Amino acid sequence: NAGVTQTPKFQVLKTGQSMTLQxxxxxxxxxxxxxxxxxxxxxxxxxxxxxxxxxxxxxVPNGYNVSRSTxxxxxxxxxxxxxxxxxxxxxxxxxxxxxxxGSGTRLTVV
Amino acid sequence: xxxxxxxxxxxxxxxxxxxxLNCSFTDSAIYNLQWFRQDPGKGLTSLLLIQSSQRExxxxxxxxxxxxxxGRSTLYIAASQPGDSATYLCAGAxxxxxxxxxxxxxxxxxx
Numbered sequence: 001n002a003g004v005t006q007t008p009k010f011q012v013l014k015t016g017q018s019m020t021l022q023x024x025x026x027x028x029x030x031x032x033x034x035x036x037x038x039x040x041x042x043x044x045x046x047x048x049x050x051x052x053x054x055x056x057x058x059x060v061p062n063g064y065n066v067s068r069s070t071x072x073x074x075x076x077x078x079x080x081x082x083x084x085x086x087x088x089x090x091x092x093x094x095x096x097x098x099x100x101x102g103s104g105t106r107l108t109v110v
Numbered sequence: 111x112x113x114x115x116x117x118x119x120x121x122x123x124x125x126x127x128x129x130x131l132n133c134s135f136t137d138s139a140i141y142n143l144q145w146f147r148q149d150p151g152k153g154l155t156s157l158l159l160i161q162s163s164q165r166e167x168x169x170x171x172x173x174x175x176x177x178x179x180x181g182r183s184t185l186y187i188a189a190s191q192p193g194d195s196a197t198y199l200c201a202g203a204x205x206x207x208x209x210x211x212x213x214x215x216x217x218x219x220x221x
Contacts, residue, residue: 031207042114042213043199050207058208090153092209098144098159099201099209103152 002026006091006102013081013109021076021105023091031094032074033058034066036087037104043090049074081109112137112204116212123190124220131185131215133200138181140202145174145185148197148214157198158185190219 033048045058047066158174166175201209
């Protein structure tokens with residue numbers, strides 16, 4: 001049982017580039033979320049999904065897109081990377097009884 | 111807007127001490143509350159989950175409680191060990207899926 005898998009673990013982007021952070025879970029969880037973690041600011045919710053085909057914005061959605069075509073996958077797309085998006089990104093999933101987190105993607109935008 | 115405060119922000123204690131970490135929410139209507147541990151450069155490991163019908167949970171040397179009337183939760187660590195050194199995060203959900211996190215308590219247990 002792999003839990004929540006995030007890829008890649010590390011990524012360096014140039015300003016203006018786009019990329020997709022992948023997240024997959026094998027626990028058949030309905031709920032999935034993306035957070036970013038920045039020093040001194042804790043984890044902030046970017047986008048979340050309550051099931052396949054349903055997504056909504058969190059606290060800091062600007063510059064990011066998501067989709068949920070299957071229960072298992074919840075990719076996060078950076079449309080045009082900016083240095084302010086340098087952060088550690090965590091994906092999490094839940095059945096409604098507490099969240100399980102992936103190991104994170106450390107993203108640097110130069 | 112729900113906000114979560116964790117006190118203290120940092121804590122350094124000698125090995126063997128019992129300690130309490132605090133978490134408070136501006137909106138006391140908490141549905142689920144979860145405590146996590148995060149080691150430097152790592153992901154979040156779930157420690158304890160308090161569901162809506164519960165008031166506390168215990169796992170080994172850890173005990174977490176939730177007072178819904180005040181919107182406060184405490185994490186009690188008994189007989190602390192150097193291996194407990196980490197950042198401890200609390201997160202609460204007003205609904206079942208939108209967790210709001212505190213900024214964490216950075217704990218260092220000295221041998």
